Amino acid sequence: MIIIPARNEGAAIAQVIAEARRHFTTPVVVIDDASEDDTLVQAVRAGATVLRLPLHLGAWGAMQTGMRYAYRQGWELVVTLDADGQHDPADIAPLIAPLREGAADVVIGACPLRVSKARRLAWHYFRTLSGIALEDLTSGFRAYNRQAMERLICPDATLLDYQDVGVLLILRRQGLRVLEIPVTMRDRYDGKSRIFNSWWTVGHYMLKTSMLCLAGIGGQRGRACSDQD
Amino acid sequence: MTYHLTSLFIGLVMAGSILWLLRRAHLHGAHALWWITLAIAIILLGSWPRLTDLVARYLGVSYPPIIAVLIAFALVLVKMLTMDLERSRLEQRLRRLAQRLALLEARLDALTPAAYSSLDHPQANILTEPPRDGLLSSRDPSRGERPA
Numbered sequence: 001m002i003i004i005p006a007r008n009e010g011a012a013i014a015q016v017i018a019e020a021r022r023h024f025t026t027p028v029v030v031i032d033d034a035s036e037d038d039t040l041v042q043a044v045r046a047g048a049t050v051l052r053l054p055l056h057l058g059a060w061g062a063m064q065t066g067m068r069y070a071y072r073q074g075w076e077l078v079v080t081l082d083a084d085g086q087h088d089p090a091d092i093a094p095l096i097a098p099l100r101e102g103a104a105d106v107v108i109g110a111c112p113l114r115v116s117k118a119r120r121l122a123w124h125y126f127r128t129l130s131g132i133a134l135e136d137l138t139s140g141f142r143a144y145n146r147q148a149m150e151r152l153i154c155p156d157a158t159l160l161d162y163q164d165v166g167v168l169l170i171l172r173r174q175g176l177r178v179l180e181i182p183v184t185m186r187d188r189y190d191g192k193s194r195i196f197n198s199w200w201t202v203g204h205y206m207l208k209t210s211m212l213c214l215a216g217i218g219g220q221r222g223r224a225c226s227d228q229d
Numbered sequence: 230m231t232y233h234l235t236s237l238f239i240g241l242v243m244a245g246s247i248l249w250l251l252r253r254a255h256l257h258g259a260h261a262l263w264w265i266t267l268a269i270a271i272i273l274l275g276s277w278p279r280l281t282d283l284v285a286r287y288l289g290v291s292y293p294p295i296i297a298v299l300i301a302f303a304l305v306l307v308k309m310l311t312m313d314l315e316r317s318r319l320e321q322r323l324r325r326l327a328q329r330l331a332l333l334e335a336r337l338d339a340l341t342p343a344a345y346s347s348l349d350h351p352q353a354n355i356l357t358e359p360p361r362d363g364l365l366s367s368r369d370p371s372r373g374e375r376p377a
Contacts, residue, residue: 031331049338051331057324065328069335158324159317 001026001075002092003066005059005140006083007033010042016085017046023089029069030083031062039083059140060163067144068153079143080163087141091183095143104179105148106171110136111185122206126165130213132172134180138164141183148176154225162205166212233278240275244268263308 002020006013013030020028030043034056043050051065063080070078077096081087091109098104112120112135123137140163144152151157151174152167160166171178247268251261274280274297285293 049335051335053327053331055323055327057327061324061328065331068328069332072332155321155325158328159321 001066001070001073001077002028002079002081002089003031003063003070004028004048004081004083005031005033005062005066006035006039006043007056007059007062008035008037008039009083010035010037010039012085013039013083014042014046016081016083017043017048019085020081020089020092021047023092029066031066033057033059033062058161060160060167061158063140063163064153064158067149071146071149071153076146077143078149080140082140086185086187088184088186091141092143094181095141095183098179098181099143099145103177105145105176106178107143108134108136108139108178108180109141109183110134110139110180111183112136114185122202125206126209126213129210130165130169132165132168134168134178136180137168138162141185151176156225160212161208165209169212236275236278238275240271240273244272244275247271267304 002024004013004016004020009016017028017030028048029051030039030048031051031053032040032043033053040050040052051069053062053065057065066080067078077099079092079095081089087109095107095109098107112123115123126137127133142163148171151170157167157170168178247264250256251265256264281297282293285291285296288296290296
């Protein structure tokens with residue numbers, strides 16, 4: 001199943017869905033993160049199933065909703081795409097190959113060269129702080145198997161705000177195998193990064209994520225959780 | 230007016246407002262218990278301000294008034310900490326609830342013959358029209374400038 005979290009992406013979402021559907025026959029699920037534009041209408045017309053969040057939960061909250069949906073429907077694999085057209089659905093096949101072979105639990109489509117020097121410095125800082133040895137920390141182009149989904153839909157992961165360091169920390173502490181494969185990323189159809197667009201949000205993001213590294217999130221390996229609440 | 234009357238007045242007003250809020254059921258459960266304890270403490274201290282002197286002498290504090298300030302400050306900090314813990318817990322539950330609502334609505338949509346009929350959205354009527362040709366070519370210049 002392909003899941004696409006979207007907030008105010010009415011301009012790009014239809015094309016992203018159409019492209020994904022051209023490559024795959026699996027359902028495309030868009031999680032409408034309380035958009036204020038016509039994202040919902042565009043997504044429904046383009047043939048996606050739409051989950052409508054009544055509150056703005058952020059990219060990770062939307063992704064988790066999609067994962068809970070996929071998990072409940074019994075899917076073995078889930079692929080997440082950004083709604084702004086950065087990711088090429090043609091890369092999904094190489095992305096899920098390691099999951100099919102059982103070589104990894106999560107595969108990240110990485111393109112570390114796409115970002116600015118300042119952002120690479122920030123990533124370097126987080127790599128040092130968290131001890132995560134991955135190139136691309138923030139990529140939203142990922143594939144998860146059922147085991148990874150099972151852990152990431154737990155309530156303790158619900159308080160995360162972004163899909164990057166916090167999620168990677170949970171995966172590592174749970175002993176799940178994360179693999180990176182290089183992909184190319186295109187320019188966004190419109191708009192720019194939601195996080196790296198003002199000094200205030202950057203500072204907020206850096207502090208929040210630093211706190212995550214300190215918090216013992218994702219501990220208690222193997223502890224089961226209930227998806228029912 | 231003596232300091233005794235002043236402290237009694239302040240104590241009674243504060244405890245009175247707390248008890249009034251309690252009676253009006255604006256505070257519930259554990260919060261009510263915390264505030265009723267505080268109201269009793271305020272009445273005690275207000276009607277008997279020399280209590281701090283006794284406690285201070287017992288604890289070996291040479292400047293008695295500071296003991297009341299110190300304890301009050303510590304209690305405020307504890308209260309704020311528990312409030313933030315509670316807020317985090319509520320935030321988590323709120324997010325789970327929002328997710329669950331989205332999941333349940335999707336299930337409802339799948340069950341209803343006219344999908345998305347439950348759509349509570351001003352543009353919902355558009356969905357009943359058949360999609361027109363060319364709708365998917367989103368490289369339409371009129372919408373290309375949309376701010377992110």
